[in-house]
Amino acid sequence: MILTITLNPALDVTYRVDEIVLHGSHRVRSVHERAGGKGVNVSRVLHQLGHATTATGLLGGVIGEQVRADLDAAGLDSAFVSIAGTTRRTVAVADPDDVTIFNEPGPTVTAAERDGLADRLGQLGRRATCVVMSGSLPVGLGPETYAELCAMLKTLPRALPQTQPPSPAGPSPDLTDQSVRSHPALLVDTSGPALIAAAEAGADLLTPNAAELADATGIHDPYAAARHLRELGAGAVVVTRGPDGMLAVTPDGVWSARLDERLVGNPTGAGDAATAALALGQASASRGVDWHQSLREAVAWSAAAVPVAHAGELDLATLDRLRPLVTVTKET
Amino acid sequence: MILTITLNPALDVTYRVDEIVLHGSHRVRSVHERAGGKGVNVSRVLHQLGHATTATGLLGGVIGEQVRADLDAAGLDSAFVSIAGTTRRTVAVADPDDVTIFNEPGPTVTAAERDGLADRLGQLGRRATCVVMSGSLPVGLGPETYAELCAMLKTLPRALPQTQPPSPAGPSPDLTDQSVRSHPALLVDTSGPALIAAAEAGADLLTPNAAELADATGIHDPYAAARHLRELGAGAVVVTRGPDGMLAVTPDGVWSARLDERLVGNPTGAGDAATAALALGQASASRGVDWHQSLREAVAWSAAAVPVAHAGELDLATLDRLRPLVTVTKET
Known part of the structure; x- marks a missing residue:
């Protein structure tokens, strides 16, 4: 089971209007509401593709109840902790432009x-098998939060070996040897000081985008910045670069992956789709990650999220079509 | 008891932002939520001034529950009918301008x-003693709705005579004679075809603003337009004209009322405050309405709503100060 943690989830509300006028009064044509937040989106994608996942984090108040109800309606397994405060909304006002x-x-x-x-x-x-910590932190939780959760999860006694989710394509690696990693794989998708702290806490995989990586490390070259995070303690770093694909600095060398086709649509959920694929790669790896396959999947899943209007869902026909078109290169 | 009917209430949400940018992404600094809708605001004002009132109408879904909880928290007596649909929100994004x-x-x-x-x-x-029907109609309820409710309320058997709320100032009129009106006073605050239909149904008082009156009747002169509504069947018409005060075409002649002081603030709740005062005037009248007093109160309450940020509340010091400054004139 892949566990996702969303500490600051949201009810994502979309208003459609004919036209938006500053300081005007608008008749909203339609209202769409959906449980959101980066970890929630990762779980949605995994669930859509048939992989066992549980979403946890913090939910509160009447909006929290709406988020819970929406996750239940989607058939997603969730185990959020209730808090006294009220979960936030995001309101996106969509005009034709x-x-x-x-x-x-x-x-x-x-x-x-x-x-x-x-x-x-x-x-x-x-x-x-893998714990994904994703997204921004609510007020009251400092940038050390993900690092402290990583440290705690590393000390957990393991449950009995379980049936692991299948690798996204091709034969599964040998699952009988659990010796390499004694804790669930820890994947942290965050930015700023929280990213540095997660590296220092020895997260197995960090997945910043190029801007977040440069911002957190102060190092402009993404290869050098990713190596720096590994030196701080991170197991591996995958840098997402939007339509320019991904690069990975890992214990098994440096990799790049890209797709030469440009897709038109909504890139909002692309990063979360990539994180979902990378989490699956970590979860399936008993004796090291198959980076070639993991990066191919991450680029394909990411691209397959673009044609879909909402984050947390892939276009499966696009996924099947693009998967063989991804180029993965081992650079060093 | 003054009963207010709000068929399309709302949860009024106010977002404060530092600046609003078209097609930008905004960090909301504060979120304020409050039960709203014109009838709800009328009940709030009456409740604040110590008059017995019950708010009814239609509420549904999780937003409906929020509205109910907010009314309960305010100590307001409410008896809304539950519906399957979800009550609407209004979102007001307030920037410094x-x-x-x-x-x-x-x-x-x-x-x-x-x-x-x-x-x-x-x-x-x-x-x-008075039923106030206020505001827009939800989808599914046609413009004949208020007229049909008026017709139904006119045929109701009366409960035993009750202690009526005190007149807003001065001695109460004689309450022992219930002969003049055999039904609760019917006050309708609406616009468009619903306003015409309410006149035809014999509503005791209509309270359009000048623009609504001209729009519904096609008659630009407010005196002529108000007389037209009386000819259709309305008992009286009070036309609210913002800072220019009010005029009333009634069975007891034509009146005007105004205040020569301009107030700075939020005029959103001023109309509902005027309606509340006029409802009280109707409720207190066993043998005809004291229009001089009723209009003085309506203008003063309306003005006392302006200094308050939210609709449904009066500034009591302003009310006391302004009440003697209102000029009421019997024109014919």
Whole structure:
């Protein structure tokens, strides 16, 4: 089971209007609401492709109940911890040309609620093959949060070996040898000081985009910046570069992956789709990650998210068509 | 008890932002939520000034629950009928200069739900001295709705005479003679074809603003337009004209009322405050309305709503200060 952690989930609300006028009064033509947040989107994609996943994190108030109900309606397994504050909404006002977005600040999380989350992760983490920590942190949780969760998850006693999810394509690696990694693979998708702290805590995989990587490390060259995160303690770093594909600095060398076709659509969920594929690559790896395959899947899943209007869903025909077109190169 | 009917209430959400940028992404600094809708605001003002009031109408879904909870928290007596659809939100994005508003379309009301509302009004209406029908109609309820509710309320058997709320100032009129009006006073605050239909149904008082009156009747002169509504069947018409005060065409002649002081603030709730005062004037009148006093109160309440940020609340110091400054003139 792949466990995703979303500490600051949202109810994503989309308003369609005929035209947007600054300081005007608008008749909203349609209202669409959907549970959102980066970890939630990762779980949605994994669930769509038939992989076992559980979404956890923090939810509160009437909006939290709406998020929970939407996840239930989607058939997604979730185990969120309840908090006193109210989960945030994002409101995207879509006119025929573009989108104007309003992000609510979200709840303030207390120390007791944070401890409740750690307890929940202590239970769920033992059954997970990979734990994905994704997205921004709510008020009350500092940039050390993901690092501390990584440290905690590394010390968990493992549950009995389980049937692992199948590799996304091709034969599964040998699953009988659990000796290489004694804890669930820890994947952290974040930015800023939280990214540095996660590297120092020894996260197995970090997945910043190129701008986040440069911003957090102060190093402009993505290869050098990724190597720096590995020196700090990270197992591997995959840098997503939008339509320019990905590069990976790993214990098995440096890789790049790309797709020469440009897709038109909504790139919002592409990063989360890539994270989902990379999490699956980590979860399937008992004696090291098959980077060639993992990066191929990550680029294909990412591209297959673009034709779909909402984050957290892939266009399966696009996925099948693009998978063989991805070029993966081992650079060093 | 003054009964207010809000068929299309809302959860009014206010977002504060530092600056609004078309097609930008905004960090919302604060979120304020409050039960809204014109009838709800009328009840809020009456409740604030110590007058017995019950708010009814239609509420549904998770937003409906939020509205109910907010009314309960305010100590307001409410008896809304539950519907399957979800109550709408209005989102007002306030930047330092002005406000940009997004109004959700709201639920579609079924014929069965409409019948449920009529049943509820049959119970509540018997105990009411005045029934206020206020605001827009949800999808599924045609412009004849208020007229049909008026017709139904006129045929209700009256409950035993009750202690009526005190007149807003000065001695109460004689309350022992209930002979003049055999039904609760019917006040309709609406626009368009619904306004015409309410006049034809014999509503006791209509309270359009000048633009609504001209729009519904096609008659530009407000005196002539108000007389036209009386000819159609309305008991009286009070036309609100913002800072220019009010005029009233009544069975007791034509009146005007105004205040020579200009107030700075938020005029959103001023109309509902005027409606609340006029409803009280109707409710207190056993043998005809004291128009001089009723119009003085309506202008003063309306002005006292302007200094308050939210609709449904008066600034009591402003009310006391302005009440003696209102000029009421009997024109004919």
